[in-house]
Amino acid sequence: MSTRTKFVIGGVAVGLLTLWILPWWFSALIILGVIGTPVVAYLMLDPSQRRRVRAQGRKRIGS
Structure with a gap:
């Protein structure tokens, strides 16, 4: 069971x-x-910061 599942x-x-x-x-x-x-x-972030957050999420999926 993943850590995220335990938190949920x-x-x-x-x-x-x-x-x-x-x-x-x-x-x-x-x-x-x-x-x-x-x-x-999340909504308070600048558009460039939101892009960076989304890119980190996608990077973790493949690793």
Whole structure:
């Protein structure tokens, strides 16, 4: 099992746990924050920086 898969499984487990323990609206804010933070960070990059990030992702796929 890859490290990324372990993180995804852990994230889903934590999300379900917060939905069970905390009020639904607070859990929804946490989940939206976890999803929205990387999206906003990516959108704040310059076009040249986005190209570099995409190129690194493609380079890793072949290695």
